[in-house]
Every structure is written in structure tokens, then in C-alpha cells.
Amino acid sequence: MSAKKNDDRKSVVVVGGGAAGVNIARPLSFKLDATKYALVLINPRPFRVLLPATLRMVVSDADNLGTTALVPYDKIFHAENGTFLQDSVRSIQEKSLTLGSGQEVPYDILILASGLSWTDPIAFPDSAEDTKAYLVRNHEKFAQAGSYLLAGGGAVGCELAGELKDIWPEKEVTIMHKQRLLFNDTYTDRYRRSAANHLTARGVTLHLDDTVEGLPAEAGPATVLTKGGLKLSADLVLKTTGPTHPNTDFIPSFDADALTPAGFVKVKPTLQLLNHPNIFAAGDIIEWNEQKQAIKAGAHAKLVVQNVLGYISGNGSSLKTYKTGFEAILVTNGKRGGISYFGVLWGLIFGGWFTALLKSKSLLVPMFRKESGLV
Numbered sequence: 001m002s003a004k005k006n007d008d009r010k011s012v013v014v015v016g017g018g019a020a021g022v023n024i025a026r027p028l029s030f031k032l033d034a035t036k037y038a039l040v041l042i043n044p045r046p047f048r049v050l051l052p053a054t055l056r057m058v059v060s061d062a063d064n065l066g067t068t069a070l071v072p073y074d075k076i077f078h079a080e081n082g083t084f085l086q087d088s089v090r091s092i093q094e095k096s097l098t099l100g101s102g103q104e105v106p107y108d109i110l111i112l113a114s115g116l117s118w119t120d121p122i123a124f125p126d127s128a129e130d131t132k133a134y135l136v137r138n139h140e141k142f143a144q145a146g147s148y149l150l151a152g153g154g155a156v157g158c159e160l161a162g163e164l165k166d167i168w169p170e171k172e173v174t175i176m177h178k179q180r181l182l183f184n185d186t187y188t189d190r191y192r193r194s195a196a197n198h199l200t201a202r203g204v205t206l207h208l209d210d211t212v213e214g215l216p217a218e219a220g221p222a223t224v225l226t227k228g229g230l231k232l233s234a235d236l237v238l239k240t241t242g243p244t245h246p247n248t249d250f251i252p253s254f255d256a257d258a259l260t261p262a263g264f265v266k267v268k269p270t271l272q273l274l275n276h277p278n279i280f281a282a283g284d285i286i287e288w289n290e291q292k293q294a295i296k297a298g299a300h301a302k303l304v305v306q307n308v309l310g311y312i313s314g315n316g317s318s319l320k321t322y323k324t325g326f327e328a329i330l331v332t333n334g335k336r337g338g339i340s341y342f343g344v345l346w347g348l349i350f351g352g353w354f355t356a357l358l359k360s361k362s363l364l365v366p367m368f369r370k371e372s373g374l375v
Helices: 019-031 051-059 062-068 128-144 155-167 189-200 294-312 352-360 365-371
Strands: 010-015 037-043 047-049 070-072 083-086 089-093 096-099 104-106 109-112 147-151 172-177 205-208 220-226 231-239 276-281 328-332 338-342 348-350
Touching: 010 019, 010 104, 019 037, 019 294, 019 365, 051 062, 051 128, 051 155, 051 365, 062 070, 062 128, 062 365, 109 294, 128 231, 147 155, 155 172, 155 189, 155 328, 172 231, 189 205, 189 338, 189 348, 276 294, 328 352, 338 352
Parallel strands: 010 037, 010 109, 037 083, 109 276, 147 172, 147 231, 172 205
Antiparallel strands: 047 070, 089 096, 096 104, 220 231, 328 338, 338 348
């Protein structure tokens, strides 16, 4: 596909094949008339990495997640009403994209859903071969360490601690977190304390309201000092503070005012870019006052699909607006434990049995595979 179209169809292009992109591209493949619209999905990897499964996946080869949680795009389009391109986006122009390979891809409607960049141990490479080697290296690294220090006590640090305790209950696991309680103040103190109690009951050591000074650039054995004056040593010191930045470096080439200083995409409540009604954005890259989660990305995707169809129909006044629902989080603690929060009423909390049923056991892998047209 080149910048010059070889047919008269309009081009609808989705950039990013994560939770938002998949749930936009697949429904559109059902709803768009393939004789009038050419649908394209662009993603750097040939597979979607299911983020809820990544921590268990990198710790060991349990549950064959290295296969089931890396979901290919070959079934993404209904009746093959679409094209998948494995590539990155270098820049945006009016009506076209330039890809990392140099290929030009035209668009009439553009949907940005390029997600976030993550740090080791869930900084997955782009190729299947490199990802396989990456998993083997991580399995060896975790198995060989006798103790772990996790710098960050949000969902990543807490869930990683639970996975480590599942496999090596005798090994020392320590979490360092800069806030006075785990997670952040989106959630009630009661929930945050309950989560801490679930971890300490498994032998996880918590150091709260303190941070590591001079965290090593690469995960490995280290002795670190904290601002509170502690000296801590571990065979494996890891940064577990979550994603590093949104994957939006290619956007300012088109609109220098499209991003916030932190790199998130400014959007209207219709999830259109402020100055470009034919460009939509969804998922973790948008600037919106809510926690970044797959469930939110799915809600964005549903709205974007509706609004793209409304925009195509020429009825701009029919576009829907996005509103965040209540905050919720399901945090695993190994396969059989965890703690969940739903921000309704006074803040509902559910423990291990409920969380394991909904998330911990399967890590939502069957549901996400179904989103991609797989069973």
C-alpha cells in the first residue's frame, strides 16, 4: 500500500494493536463495507502482548504463557476485511503515514492507539525469536536469584511479588514504595492496607514511604541506599514502577500541540484530536483523568468505533462523549490469591477467592484471545 491509493476506497488506519487497537480494528472489520473502506492495523510486533499475563510469563514457563499470551493478528479481521502491517510509524503527514520501513500508508480516518513503553522485565522485543530468547533469559535470572528487591509498590511490584512467592516461597522478596501505602490515593486506605496485609502474610517485606537512591540502570545484584537511610541488598534489584512513557514520539511531526508535556495525546470528549476531527485516539496514550488500564482502553475502543461510524456517516452531531466510570482494580497475588477494589458505595473490596476466579487463575488470557478472533 502506497501513499497513492490503488483504488477508490477510503482508508481507515489503526496504529497500535493492544487493548484499544484490537477492540477497534476487529469490530470495524465487521461494520465497515469492504468495497468502500480499506481497513489497516499497524503494529511493531506480529503479536499482541497480553499485559496482565506478562509478570507470570517472565518469571517462569508456567501455564505456557509464552505461547498463549502472545496473540497473533492473523484472525483479527472478520472475513479478512482488513490488512495487518508489522511496522512502526515514523511520522504523520496530512492524509498519510510514513512507516519505519519507509513505506507510505494513506489514511482518511486515523486512530492512534500506540500504548505505553515498559521497562525490564516486561520490555518485550518486537520479533518472535527475540521474545523467546528474552523469556529464557528472564526465567534464568529469576531462578538463579536468592532474593529480590522490587522498587515500586503499585500493581506491577505487588503482582510480581506474588508470582515470585508462588514459585519460591522461601526466597526473600522486598517491596520499596515511595508512598505511605501501596498503590496510590485513587484507592481507599482500607484497600491499600488490605493489599499490604495479603503480601506480608506471604512473607513479603514492605518498606513504605521511602525510595531507593541511585537505582541501578539494569536489573541485577546490588546494594542500594534509601532516602530513609536503609541499606538493602538483593541478588536481583528491579524497577517495578510501571511504564516509562507513551509511544507518541511520531505525533509532533504532524501537530506540535497535540501532546501534553508528558507525551500524552490531548483529546476532546469524543476522543478526537483537538484540531483534527478525522483523527481519534484511545487507550493508555490519551490524556484523561483516570487510571491506565485495559478495561478503560476497551471502553475507549467501543466509543471510538461508534464515533468513527458516526463520522463516516457525516452526522457529526451524533458523536458520543467519553466519561470515566468508577475506578476498579484487580491485583493478583499468585495464582490463588489477590485483592480487588471497586470504587462504588464506600469502596468494595473482595479477596483471594473472588480475584482468583476473575483474574489470578487465567490472567484474562481466554477473554483477550477471544477479542482477537481466537479461542
